[in-house]
Amino acid sequence: MNSLSSFDSLPLSPPLLENLSGLGYHEPTPIQAAALPLILEGKDVLGQAKTGSGKTAAFGLGLLQGLNPDVLETQALVICPVRELAEQVAAEIRRLARNIPNIKLVTLCGGMPGRPQEVSMRAGAHIVVGTPGRIAKHIRKELLQVSAVRTLVLDEADRLLDMGFAEEVMEIVKALPRNRQTLLFSATFPEEIRTLSRKLQKNPESVIVDTTLAPGIVEEREVYSKAQDKLRTLSRILRQEMPESALVFCATRQGCRDVAGALNTEGFSVATLHGEMEQRDRTDALIRLANRSVCILVATDVAARGLDIEDLPLVIHFDPANDPEIHLHRTGRTGRAGRKGRAYALVERRAPGVLSPEDLKPRPGSPPQPAMVSFLMNGGKKDKIRPGDIVGAMVNEAGLNAEDLGKIHVSDTYTVIAFRNGVQRKVQKWAAAGRIKGKRLSPMTGPSLF
């Protein structure tokens, strides 16, 4: 494995390099250290690394370095299995490209209105990130011209196949120039992935990095619980840990609802994330977890896999994962980037090392409440809203301190703003008459438990 301790020794352009230190990326992660030199040489790469290992920047820097911003043709195509993932990849590439003027990136994802995507595509894009069905459709309708694509990325390729996207992927690939770089990333390497690689890649270099969790960083515990006691056991775990944020995994959508409902009744701050929720609600649940206006997210694997949920202190396997890889993925939500994390699994067998619910020490007092509250503004990027506008209005007009504001999430049509729990009165008072670029602010309702 090629190892290097800084980005400086790589043939990256000065704007890309400067931006990296601005982002706090002082040294490459192991997958970046191993894959980036090969990617920058133009090689096809078959990469495997655990979630949260920095794969996006590994391919993102590669494709940005190869891009010619002066030519408004689609030069890079990134295919992701689900919309949330595509949006996170798009956001990360935009962050990495901050210092390069006029880079146009368009996301083409299912479950979203087609019209705005078509409008964006007509305006042109250097980079397209999306899900297979929608990308294939745009190629078919000749809204996406792919004859200039130099780099193709398949992110979470195992999941693309699991979700039955093989056909669409092949349809897209057939439309691409043969002379291109193909980067394939996958958390697992079943035979199907090796077959896909043989079909799509030329003399690929395999890069496999640390597929197991770093020992000692995540402390995993198993707790014995009879099926009918699981909710009570979960509550004891949460009351022992009193987490400011946590992810609880359930096997089914109904399970998510039941668990979330029970926790809510007990006074926990909780939201759900599962595949049958509206996209908007899924996005909002993730925003709330990230901006700390909800403490516990109860999720199914389908909805949560591959998402960049940042450093959570606690993951709970309420229902067991049905295979070890999924277990690893779930647990990988905690203890990222060297931080300490803890994972609990409820198990229905007693064995040495398995705790019993009585070993847990629930702390007295009410469940932790979120540090922040979310407000909603019905205006976003399309209305030229920028985080700076919001901070400005809040500090200059509403009388808040900058520290009273948390994450500001500006999406295309709406914005979610996190405020320190305690200042919502001030915000509401201002909002009675105050506007930002003509847009109103109101407390966000929910989270609903679906």
Ligand code: ADP
């Ligand atoms: P993966 O796709 O492998 O699951 P991501 O690309 O989503 O992982 O990266 C996980 C997190 O690590 C992101 O929040 C990203 O901003 C951060 N990250 C990536 N590269 C670096 C780096 N070199 N230094 C610090 N943080 C990084």
Ligand code: MG
């Ligand atoms: Mg990723």
